[in-house]
Amino acid sequence: MTVSTTETLAIRSGDDVVRVRQRVRALAVDIGLGLVDQTKIITAASELARNTLDYGGGGEVRAEIVLAGTRRGLRLTFEDRGPGIADIEQAMTDHYTSGRGLGLGLGGAKRLSNEFHIESTPGVGTRVMIARWK
Amino acid sequence: MRVDGAEVLERTLTEDEAAILEAWNISLREGTSLQSGRIREAELQTQAKIVFGQLQGALASGGIDADAEHYAALRETLADISRSRAIQGFSPTDTANFIFALKEPIFEALRRKSAVDATKLAAGVWAAGKVLDRLGLHTMEVFLASREDVIGRQGQEIAELSTPVVRLWDGILALPLIGTLDSARTGVVMENLLQAIVDEEAEIAIIDITGVPTVDTLVAQHLLKTVAAARLMGADCIVSGIRPQIAQTMVHLGVELNVVSKATLADAFALALKRTGRKVVRQQATATEERR
Numbered sequence: 288m289t290v291s292t293t294e295t296l297a298i299r300s301g302d303d304v305v306r307v308r309q310r311v312r313a314l315a316v317d318i319g320l321g322l323v324d325q326t327k328i329i330t331a332a333s334e335l336a337r338n339t340l341d342y343g344g345g346g347e348v349r350a351e352i353v354l355a356g357t358r359r360g361l362r363l364t365f366e367d368r369g370p371g372i373a374d375i376e377q378a379m380t381d382h383y384t385s386g387r388g389l390g391l392g393l394g395g396a397k398r399l400s401n402e403f404h405i406e407s408t409p410g411v412g413t414r415v416m417i418a419r420w421k
Numbered sequence: 422m423r424v425d426g427a428e429v430l431e432r433t434l435t436e437d438e439a440a441i442l443e444a445w446n447i448s449l450r451e452g453t454s455l456q457s458g459r460i461r462e463a464e465l466q467t468q469a470k471i472v473f474g475q476l477q478g479a480l481a482s483g484g485i486d487a488d489a490e491h492y493a494a495l496r497e498t499l500a501d502i503s504r505s506r507a508i509q510g511f512s513p514t515d516t517a518n519f520i521f522a523l524k525e526p527i528f529e530a531l532r533r534k535s536a537v538d539a540t541k542l543a544a545g546v547w548a549a550g551k552v553l554d555r556l557g558l559h560t561m562e563v564f565l566a567s568r569e570d571v572i573g574r575q576g577q578e579i580a581e582l583s584t585p586v587v588r589l590w591d592g593i594l595a596l597p598l599i600g601t602l603d604s605a606r607t608g609v610v611m612e613n614l615l616q617a618i619v620d621e622e623a624e625i626a627i628i629d630i631t632g633v634p635t636v637d638t639l640v641a642q643h644l645l646k647t648v649a650a651a652r653l654m655g656a657d658c659i660v661s662g663i664r665p666q667i668a669q670t671m672v673h674l675g676v677e678l679n680v681v682s683k684a685t686l687a688d689a690f691a692l693a694l695k696r697t698g699r700k701v702v703r704q705q706a707t708a709t710e711e712r713r
Contacts, residue, residue, distance in 0.1 A: 305601050308635055326635070326666040330674065334635040381675050390640045395674035 290362075298336050298365075299327040299345045305334040307348055310365065318359040320421055328361055329417040331399040332390035335415050336363045341386060343367025343413055346401040353418070358400070371409040381406075402405055426548030429531070429541050431480040436474070437530040444526035444544045445469055468502055468519075476552070485548045487555035499556060500563040506568035512701045516564045519558040525550070563696040582583050586617035590622040593687065594656075599632030607643040611650055618656045625693040626651050629686045631662030648680050657681070657696070661689035684698045 296307055315325040317348070329401035330360040341344045346367030352361045372378045379397065393415075397403040400417035406412040422587035441594070449465050470702040473494040475702045486491060535541040535712075563657065584606065587595045596614050600606075614626060628647065648658040660682040671678070683689040694700060 293443045293561045301603055312634075323666040323669050326670045327673065329635050330637045333635055337637070338638060340597075351495050389676065391638045394675070396636060398673040398675070399670065413619075 288353055291352045291354055292368060293349060293351045295347055295349050297345075297347050298339045298367075301340070304333060304336045304340060308333050311361070314350055314352060314361050315419070317372040318361055318421055320419065321363070324419055327399040328363075330416070331396040331419075332363055334396045335363070335417065337367045337370075337414055338392055338415075339367045339413075340411070341388075343369030345369075346347060346412075355420075358420055360418050362402075363418065364416045366412065366414045367414040371411055371413055372405075372407040373409050375405060377406060425599070425676050426544035426546075427480060427485045429535060429545035430485070430527075430548045430552070431477070432476050433527070433530050433534050433545060434473075434480065437534065438477075439554065440471055441523075441526040441530050442469065444529065445473070445523050448498075448522040448525060449519065452515065452522060459511060459700050468498075471524075472502075472520075476556075479655075480552075485552045487552050488625055489647045496559055497557070500558050502562040503560045504567045507564050507571065512560065513564060516566060517557050517561055520553055520560055524553055527553070554665075580606055580696060586613050588617075588621055589627070589690055590694065590697075592622060592697055593627070593690070594618065594621060594623045594625070595627045595629060595690070597629045597662075597686075600634075600645050602633055604643070605640075607647065611647050614647060615650060615654055618651060618654045619622070624697060625654050625659065626656050627659045627661055627686065627689045627693060629662040629689070630660060630667075631664070631686070633662075636663075636667050636671060636676075638674060638676060641671065641678065643681075644678065648678075659689045659692060661686045 291395070294310070295312055297303060298307060304416070308329055311329050312325060315328050319396060320328065337347060339348070344367065346365065349364045350367070351362045351364075353362050377383055378385075379393050380390075381394045382390040393405070396415070399419075401420050402418035404416040405413070439474065442485060446466055449469060449511060450462060471496065475498055479487075479495050480493045484491070486492070487496070500518065503516055506519075528546055531542055531545040579600075583599050584596070587597065588596050594614070594617055595609065598610065602610070614628075617623065618626060623626060628644065630644070632685065636644075644660065648660070651658050660678060660679055660680050661684070663682055681692070683692060692702065
C-alpha cells in the first residue's frame with residue numbers, strides 16, 4: 288500500500304471544520320468516489336474534525352490518498368493533544384456524549400467509513416484514523 | 422557629540438520640501454495605485470501634501486515617537502486614507518507603499534544636506550526610518566481593521582440574507598436553508614422562523630435543506646432544536662430537500678429526525694396544503710376539449 292499525496296490541515300476554529308470538509312470533498316472527487324461515498328466520508332470527517340476541536344481543544348488532520356493495487360482510497364487521520372478518552376468503548380456507544388452533542392459522532396463516523404481505528408491515552412491525546420475505498 | 426536625528430530630519434524636510442514632495446509624487450505616480458485606476462493623481466497628490474505638512478508639524482513639535490500625542494492628527498489623516506483604500510479595494514502593498522514611497526526622497530534629501538557629516542546623516546536616516554516605519558505599520562493596522570470590518574459586515578449580511586422566511590400560502594411558511602449550518606447561523610434561523618410563525622400565524626413551517634451540503638450530527642441537532650422550538654409555538658414542521666446521499670448518510674450516522682420529511686419542497690408544500698384542508702386541482706377542461 289502506497290501513499291500518493293499527503294496534506295495536513297490545522298483544526299483550530301469552526302471555520303477550519305468547514306475547510307476540512309471542503310478539502311475532503313475535493314480529494315474524494317479526485318479519487319473518483321461516488322456521490323454517496325463522498326457524502327459519507329465528508330460527513331465522517333466533519334464529525335471527527337468537530338470532535339478534535341470541541342473535545343481535543345484543536346489539532347490537525349492528515350489527509351492521504353492511498354493506493355492498494357488498483358484501488359484508491361482516502362485516509363484521514365485526526366490528531367489532538369487534548370485530555371484523551373478514558374473509556375473508548377463508552378465513547379463509541381451511540382447517544383453517549385461527554386459534551387452537549389447527540390452522541391452519535393464517533394459511532395457514526397465508524398459506520399460511515401470502511402476502516403476505523405481509534406487510539407487514545409488520557410492526558411496525552413487522541414488519534415482517529417478513517418479510510419474510505421473506492 | 423550626540424546628534425539629534427529628529428532635528429536633522431526636521432530641518433531637511435523644511436529646507437528641501439519642494440524637492441522631496443516632487444520626488445514622492447513621482448514615486449507614487451510610478452506605483453501601482455494609479456495604474457489600478459481607483460484613485461486620481463490629483464487626489465493622491467493632495468493626500469501626499471497634507472501628510473507631508475502634518476509630518477513637518479509633528480516633527481517640529483518635537484520627537485520622532487510616532488505614537489506620541491503630537492502625531493495624533495497625522496495618524497488620523499493616515500487612518501482616513503487607509504480606510505478609504507481598504508474600502509476602494511487596494512492591495513495592502515499599495516496602501517503601505519503610500520508611506521514607504523516617502524523614504525527614498527527623504528533619504529536622498531538627507532544625503533544631499535548632510536553628505537559631509539556622516540554622523541548627522543546616520544542620525545537623520547535612523548530618525549526618518551523610525552518615524553516612517555511606525556507610520557507605515559499604523560496604516561497597515563488601520564487597513565486590516567477596516568478590511569475586517571468589511572468582512573464582518575458581509576458575514577452578518579450573508580447570515581441575514583441567506584435565511585429568509587418565505588410565506589408560501591396562508592399559514593404555510595418555507596425556510597430554505599443554504600450553506601453551512603453552524604451554531605451562530607442556527608440562532609439567526611431559529612429567531613427568524615419563530616418570529617415569522619408569530620407574524621404570519623403559521624400552522625406549518627417547511628424547512629428545506631436542499632442547499633445544505635453536509636448534514637452531520639451537529640446540523641441534525643440544530644434542525645431538531647429548531648423543529649422543537651417551532652412546535653412549542655404551535656407550528657408543525659416538515660423537513661424537505663433531503664437528497665438520497667444525505668438520507669443514506671443520516672441512516673449510517675444513526676440520526677433520527679422525528680419529524681415529517683419529504684424529498685422535495687413541492688411534496689412538502691402539497692402535504693402542507695392537504696393538512697390545512699386545501700388541495701391543488703387542475704383547471705377544469707374547457708367545453709370544446711370535453712367534446713373531443
